[in-house]
Every structure is written in structure tokens, then in C-alpha cells.
Amino acid sequence: MEGPGRGIRGTAWTVILFLLLPLAVVLPVSLTDQPYLSLPLHTLSLQYYANLLHSADWQSSILQSLLVACVSAGIAVILGTLCAIGCWRMGDHWAKAIQALMLIPIVVPTIVYALGLYRFYAQLGLLDTLLGIILAHAVTAIPYVVVIVSTGLSGVDARLEQAARSLGAGPIVAMRRVLLPLLRPAMLSGGLFAFVHSWDELVIVLFIAGRRVFTLPRRMWDGINDKLDPTLAAVAVLLVILSAALLFLDLWLRARREQT
Amino acid sequence: MTAHVLEADRLCKRYGTVAALDDVSLRVGGGRFVTLLGPSGSGKTTLLMAIAGFVQPDSGSLTLDGAPIGHLAPEKRNFGMVFQGYALFPHLTVAENVAFPLQIRRVGKAETTERVKAALDLVQLGHLAFRMPKQLSGGQQQRVALARALVFRPNLLLLDEPLSALDKTLRLSMQDELRDLHGRVGLSFVFVTHDQGEALAMSDDVAIMRGGRLVQIGSPAELYERPANRFVAGFLGRSNFWQGRVAAQDAAGFTYMAGGHRLHQAGKPPGPAVLVSLRPEKLMVLEGAGGPANQVSGTIATASYGGDSWLVQLDVDGLGRMQAMLPTWRRTPPHMGEAIRIGWDADASVIIDDSEGDTA
Numbered sequence: 001m002e003g004p005g006r007g008i009r010g011t012a013w014t015v016i017l018f019l020l021l022p023l024a025v026v027l028p029v030s031l032t033d034q035p036y037l038s039l040p041l042h043t044l045s046l047q048y049y050a051n052l053l054h055s056a057d058w059q060s061s062i063l064q065s066l067l068v069a070c071v072s073a074g075i076a077v078i079l080g081t082l083c084a085i086g087c088w089r090m091g092d093h094w095a096k097a098i099q100a101l102m103l104i105p106i107v108v109p110t111i112v113y114a115l116g117l118y119r120f121y122a123q124l125g126l127l128d129t130l131l132g133i134i135l136a137h138a139v140t141a142i143p144y145v146v147v148i149v150s151t152g153l154s155g156v157d158a159r160l161e162q163a164a165r166s167l168g169a170g171p172i173v174a175m176r177r178v179l180l181p182l183l184r185p186a187m188l189s190g191g192l193f194a195f196v197h198s199w200d201e202l203v204i205v206l207f208i209a210g211r212r213v214f215t216l217p218r219r220m221w222d223g224i225n226d227k228l229d230p231t232l233a234a235v236a237v238l239l240v241i242l243s244a245a246l247l248f249l250d251l252w253l254r255a256r257r258e259q260t
Numbered sequence: 261m262t263a264h265v266l267e268a269d270r271l272c273k274r275y276g277t278v279a280a281l282d283d284v285s286l287r288v289g290g291g292r293f294v295t296l297l298g299p300s301g302s303g304k305t306t307l308l309m310a311i312a313g314f315v316q317p318d319s320g321s322l323t324l325d326g327a328p329i330g331h332l333a334p335e336k337r338n339f340g341m342v343f344q345g346y347a348l349f350p351h352l353t354v355a356e357n358v359a360f361p362l363q364i365r366r367v368g369k370a371e372t373t374e375r376v377k378a379a380l381d382l383v384q385l386g387h388l389a390f391r392m393p394k395q396l397s398g399g400q401q402q403r404v405a406l407a408r409a410l411v412f413r414p415n416l417l418l419l420d421e422p423l424s425a426l427d428k429t430l431r432l433s434m435q436d437e438l439r440d441l442h443g444r445v446g447l448s449f450v451f452v453t454h455d456q457g458e459a460l461a462m463s464d465d466v467a468i469m470r471g472g473r474l475v476q477i478g479s480p481a482e483l484y485e486r487p488a489n490r491f492v493a494g495f496l497g498r499s500n501f502w503q504g505r506v507a508a509q510d511a512a513g514f515t516y517m518a519g520g521h522r523l524h525q526a527g528k529p530p531g532p533a534v535l536v537s538l539r540p541e542k543l544m545v546l547e548g549a550g551g552p553a554n555q556v557s558g559t560i561a562t563a564s565y566g567g568d569s570w571l572v573q574l575d576v577d578g579l580g581r582m583q584a585m586l587p588t589w590r591r592t593p594p595h596m597g598e599a600i601r602i603g604w605d606a607d608a609s610v611i612i613d614d615s616e617g618d619t620a
């Protein structure tokens with residue numbers, strides 16, 4: 001069979017290179033022997049990975065980011081799943097309206113959202129607190145969970161829940177034993193998206209974090225602005241590895257879902 | 261096993277301007293096989309769902325053995341239910357599906373295993389216990405759904421068009437199997453279908469529904485032989501209809517005038533005007549002299565071959581187009597334009613209520 005034309009193929013490869021090249025540059029830079037962000041000159045060195053391991057600042061940032069991402073993803077999964085199930089049960093035009101409403105945080109530019117949040121948090125005393133960041137990330141991740149879980153629900157027969165009820169299960173048990181197991185892959189998928197969303201979120205953090213809260217993206221942002229410390233590149237490589245791992249996990253989950 | 265008695269009394273349910281249930285009363289008990297039959301949208305599913313507890317009626321009451329159950333949630337009613345499309349849990353094996361109601365009821369492990377096995381054996385699926393529902397054929401899924409709905413010894417079994425997704429041959433054999441199963445479990449069944457043949461073949465009682473109303477309830481033979489109104493007569497099989505005016509009355513029956521013919525009918529006339537219904541298979545082709553009380557002549561318009569009989573459309577003077585079933589063993593093929601004489605006995609036709617069932 002004839003493949004796509006030469007021009008199309010060429011364009012496709014250009015786009016792919018454009019996407020991947022920055023990643024390819026980061027790896028050698030992270031192995032540099034120079035004291036600033038640059039390609040290695042004489043030898044390869046792991047000193048900046050060591051630096052990463054020993055620097056209290058970087059470690060605290062990694063821990064903060066992990067904490068924020070895990071908790072906010074958990075909140076987003078719970079609330080997003082409940083919202084999706086609620087809309088699915090109603091199944092009328094109200095449900096559609098609510099689902100559309102849920103997409104607003106994706107559509108509104110993050111910077112607008114962050115600005116509003118700043119004013120709002122100032123009154124609540126949530127500025128520069130982990131709780132504030134967690135809530136902000138959870139709320140902005142809910143739409144992803146709602147979309148993914150709703151897609152999962154569209155494949156679920158509404159009569160399954162009635163069947164469980166007719167067999168003696170109360171509403172909670174029916175949800176726990178029938179609906180949630182069927183939705184588990186979609187919820188995990190949504191959770192991964194929510195995690196990644198929080199893990200590299202910078203704009204909101206820049207607005208509402210002050211002295212105390214220093215998530216990983218924020219520390220990288222500071223690093224590139226004042227020091228050009230090559231540790232940045234080492235962190236970036238770790239981030240790429242983590243993201244790739246999560247992506248493959250998601251693909252694997254999807255493949256398994258299709259099998260069963 | 262003593263079968264429970266379910267009574268629905270004057271149930272009503274509206275959706276906006278649609279009356280899905282309009283003053284429906286029904287009694288199910290004594291281990292009978294009761295079928296709700298009606299065209300699509302006539303309220304069969306709504307009635308079944310109201311019995312199951314998934315639809316809350318606007319008014320009316322539901323009792324089981326005299327005790328009200330209308331306020332009970334579906335899971336408290338202990339009714340087995342087989343859904344349209346089966347609704348098997350796709351993430352559980354066949355055995356786990358059947359074990360589900362027992363686990364909910366906290367039945368012990370050993371007893372659960374035993375009862376699951378017995379239920380699967382009842383529907384001849386013991387060998388497929390560890391398959392996933394997706395790996396089964398439609399007929400097998402159907403049987404798993406039955407086993408799952410019976411394993412917890414429900415008070416009643418409700419089935420919503422369980423056979424409509426199967427192909428015709430399978431449907432016929434599942435009809436027999438379901439009848440047979442009904443005989444063995446000793447439960448009352450409430451079975452929903454829109455297929456007249458299925459309803460007549462399987463049921464002890466058939467309840468005919470139309471536009472949210474229960475039009476007539478009775479045994480298949482009663483409904484077929486004595487339809488309460490024109491809708492029932494037309495819905496259950498084929499029928500010829502004509503109108504007449506009563507002329508004279510005697511001890512055996514009465515005579516009436518219709519289309520210029522003087523016709524005889526057994527029974528008493530309900531009023532001066534009558535609506536007569538006659539099944540096509542009760543019409544006889546007359547060849548010699550003598551014969552039944554009513555005789556008319558007509559011309560054959562069309563004839564279609566049906567294996568055991570010809571379905572013939574004829575034009576009869578004064579009575580219009582009529583249908584007749586002529587056994588194929590009796591005569592050479594009827595042909596278009598052929599003039600024939602037909603007749604029927606005074607008790608072969610029936611007088612019915614001239615309504616469409618809206619006000620039955």
C-alpha cells in the first residue's frame with residue numbers, strides 16, 4: 001500500500017523532532033561539567049544529580065510537589081467521579097448544562113483564574129499555604145476527571161445499577177460493588193491526568209505562593225531566572241522520566257480496560 | 261412452596277402529559293405465569309418497574325400477601341428481575357454474578373457455592389461458571405440472568421422482554437425452557453412482551469395494555485375467543501369486523517341485518533346496534549348444499565400461501581373485504597377472481613364492544 005505522501009511525512013517528522021528535541025537537549029545539559037546551564041565541554045558529570053540528592057531546597061520542593069499533586073489528584077478524582085455519576089444518573093438537559101459548566105476551568109485562561117484566586121484567597125487567608133495550592137489544583141483538575149469518567153460511564157448500562165438493587169444491594173453497596181469497579185480504570189486515568197496537571201502547574205503557584213510554598217516548578221522557575229544552575233536540567237530529566245512512566249501506565253490501563 | 265400474592269390497586273403514573281399508567285389494577289399469585297402484552301409505549305415496563313420499586317406511582321397501592329410494599333426500596337422487595345438486555349455485571353464471572361445476591365445477603369461461603377451451582381444447573385450452565393458474561397451467547401446470558409434472579413429465592417419473578425433480543429429459533433426454544441422453568445420453581449412470573457404469539461403460547465393469564473390502561477385480562481383462550489373490544493380482537497391475531505342492526509330475537513340468539521344480509525348470531529344483543537368479530541379460521545368454504553346458519557358469496561382478491569393454510573382476502577357483497585384461512589389440504593389453490601361461497605356458524609362469530617379500548 002502507498003503510505004502518505006512525501007510532503008506529509010516530512011512535515012510529520014519535523015513536528016515530532018520539534019516536540020522531542022528540547023527533551024534531547026536537556027539530557028546532555030544535565031550531565032554537564034560546567035558551572036552553568038550549558039552542554040558538557042570536557043567530560044560527562046553526574047555532579048548535578050548528586051547536588052539534587054543533597055540539596056535540602058530541591059528535596060523539599062519535590063516533596064511539596066508530590067504532596068500537592070497526590071492530595072489534589074485524590075480530591076479531584078473523588079469530586080469529579082461523583083459529579084460524573086450524578087450527571088449520568090440525571091441524564092437530562094440539566095446534566096448536560098452542569099457538564100458544560102464543569103469545563104469552564106479548562107477554557108478560562110489560567111492566568112485569569114489565578115488572578116481571581118489571588119483576590120479570593122487574600123480574603124480567606126489561603127495565600128502562600130499548601131492547602132490553598134492543593135484546593136486550586138484540585139478544582140482545576142476536576143474537569144479532566146469529569147470528562148474521563150463520563151466517557152467511561154457512557155459505556156456502562158444504566159440497568160446494571162438497577163440489577164444490583166433488584167438483587168438486594170442498597171444504593172451505596174450497588175455503587176461500591178458495581179459502578180466503581182467498572183469505573184476504576186477511568187478513575188485511575190483521571191487521577192493520572194490530575195496528578196500531572198498539578199505536578200507541572202506554575203501560573204497559579206506564582207500568583208498565590210509566597211515565601212513558604214515552593215513547589216518544584218516554582219523552584220525551577222526561580223533557578224532559571226537567577227542562577228542558571230544545571231541542577232535544573234537534572235530535575236527536568238527526572239520529570240521527563242516520571243511523565244513518561246505515567247503515560248505508559250495510562251496506556252497500559254487503557255489496554256487492559258479494552259481487553260476485559 | 262406457597263406462591264405469594266401481589267396486588268396492584270389503581271396505579272397511576274404520569275410523565276408530563278403522558279399517562280404511562282392509568283388506573284391499573286392487577287393481581288398476580290398462585291404461581292401463575294402472567295404476561296403483560298401491549299404495543300410499544302403502552303406502559304408495560306412502567307408497570308413492571310413500579311412493581312419492582314424503580315418507578316414511584318403517583319397514586320394507587322401495591323401489596324404483597326396483603327401487606328403494603330409501595331414504600332419499600334427495590335432492594336427490600338425481594339423480587340427477582342430479568343432485565344431487557346440481561347444487565348449482567350461485566351466485571352464478574354458467571355458464578356460471581358449468580359453469587360452476588362447471596363453475598364449481599366451474607367449467606368455463608370459453603371452454602372453460596374452450593375446454591376450457585378444448583379442455580380446454574382437449573383439453567384444448564386454449570387459448565388460455564390468461570391466464563392465472563394461477554395464470552396457467552398445471547399441465550400446463555402439470558403440463562404445466567406435467570407439463575408441470578410432465582411438464586412436468592414425471590415417472592416416473584418419479573419421479566420422485561422427477556423426474549424426480544426434473541427433470534428427466532430432460539431426465542432422459540434427459550435419460550436419452552438422458560439415455561440418449563442416456571443413449572444419447576446413454583447413462583448409467580450410477571451412477563452412483559454409485545455409479541456402476541458409469545459404471550460398466547462406461554463401464559464396462564466395475559467393482561468392486555470394500551471395507552472397506560474389495562475384493557476382486558478384473562479387466559480389466552482378467553483382473550484382470543486372472547487375479546488372485550490375491537491382493539492383486543494385486532495391485536496391478538498386477525499379478525500373480520502362488521503356492523504349490524506338487530507332485527508329479531510329468540511331463545512337461541514338473534515338475527516341482525518348487515519350489508520343487506522340477514523345474519524344469525526348466538527347470545528343476547530347488547531343493544532340495537534352490534535359490532536361483530538369473526539376469526540378468519542372460522543370461515544368455511546361451502547361446496548354442496550346445506551351448511552352453517554350464515555352464508556354469503558364473494559370473490560377472491562388475493563391469496564397467500566402459509567404452509568398449513570391459505571390466507572385469502574375476499575370481497576363480499578355488502579360486508580366488504582374479509583379474510584379467511586383455507587386449509588391447504590382441502591382444495592386446489594384459490595385463484596384471483598374466483599367466486600366462492602363462505603359461511604360460519606351462529607356461535608363462531610362474537611359480539612364485541614365497539615371501542616378501541618380507550619374507555620374499557
Ligand SMILES: Nc1ncnc2c1ncn2[C@@H]1O[C@H](COP(=O)(O)OP(=O)(O)O)[C@@H](O)[C@H]1O
Pocket residue numbers: 275278279280298299300301302303304305306307
Ligand atoms: N422516564 C420516563 N420519562 C418520560 N416518559 C416516560 C418515561 N418512562 C416511560 N415514559 C413514557 O411512558 C409511556 C409508557 O412507557 P413504557 O412503560 O416504557 O412502555 P412499554 O414498556 O410498554 O413500551 C411511553 O409513552 C413512554 O414514552
Ligand SMILES: [Mg+2]
Pocket residue numbers: 304305
Ligand atoms: Mg418496555
